[in-house]
Amino acid sequence: AQSVTQPDIHITVSEGASLELRCNYSYGATPYLFWYVQSPGQGLQLLLKYFSGDTLVQGIKGFEAEFKRSQSSFNLRKPSVHWSDAAEYFCAVGGADYKLSFGAGTTVTVRA
Amino acid sequence: NAGVTQTPKFRVLKTGQSMTLLCAQDMNHEYMYWYRQDPGMGLRLIHYSVGEGTTAKGEVPDGYNVSRLKKQNFLLGLESAAPSQTSVYFCASSLGRASDEQFFGPGTRLTVL
Numbered sequence: 601a602q603s604v605t606q607p608d609i610h611i612t613v614s615e616g617a618s619l620e621l622r623c624n625y626s627y628g629a630t631p632y633l634f635w636y637v638q639s640p641g642q643g644l645q646l647l648l649k650y651f652s653g654d655t656l657v658q659g660i661k662g663f664e665a666e667f668k669r670s671q672s673s674f675n676l677r678k679p680s681v682h683w684s685d686a687a688e689y690f691c692a693v694g695g696a697d698y699k700l701s702f703g704a705g706t707t708v709t710v711r712a
Numbered sequence: 713n714a715g716v717t718q719t720p721k722f723r724v725l726k727t728g729q730s731m732t733l734l735c736a737q738d739m740n741h742e743y744m745y746w747y748r749q750d751p752g753m754g755l756r757l758i759h760y761s762v763g764e765g766t767t768a769k770g771e772v773p774d775g776y777n778v779s780r781l782k783k784q785n786f787l788l789g790l791e792s793a794a795p796s797q798t799s800v801y802f803c804a805s806s807l808g809r810a811s812d813e814q815f816f817g818p819g820t821r822l823t824v825l
Contacts, residue, residue, distance in 0.1 A: 636816075643802060643819055644802070651810075694811075698743060698760075698762065698808070698809075702747075702755040704753055705752075705754050
């Protein structure tokens, strides 16, 4: 069965500082990996996804993620966070059965 | 193009009452999904559909039923609501390839007293 672990429940970062959110997955074959963001009271919006090719993936809002098969990881990064990046972030893994499994989420707080 | 819409946005039920949540998408997507979101647990798949007239169970299907009579609509029913079903419910849709993005609705906040 596929699963996702997001080790950090809550991260606080200063505006302008860099951000890295960790994601570890378990899946028997080549995974499809996604990062979604959820602003308070909103639905989820896709930031980026990986399913093949270059292991460094660029997404929207200045985010990027790197797929490392040897570490079963897909960590999300942003070089310089803005106050509007305060949100909850979800990593998800999917496969050929079209179903996604989500991690528990990481809440990001941005301080001025 | 409204994307994925959900009605209602909020609902309060008493234990034992029934209700139906409606999800509609205008993107001609084949696949539709119902999730529930609970604090510290992320999103968990309740039921999903791979096309009009088809439904399948997800990770946490007990206490819920679904129907997909029209391609654009996916209904989630609670026949006899329980306090454990207090949650935020999200509907999503996708084109149908495993690598495709799922598009999410704004959610329905349900409280069962």
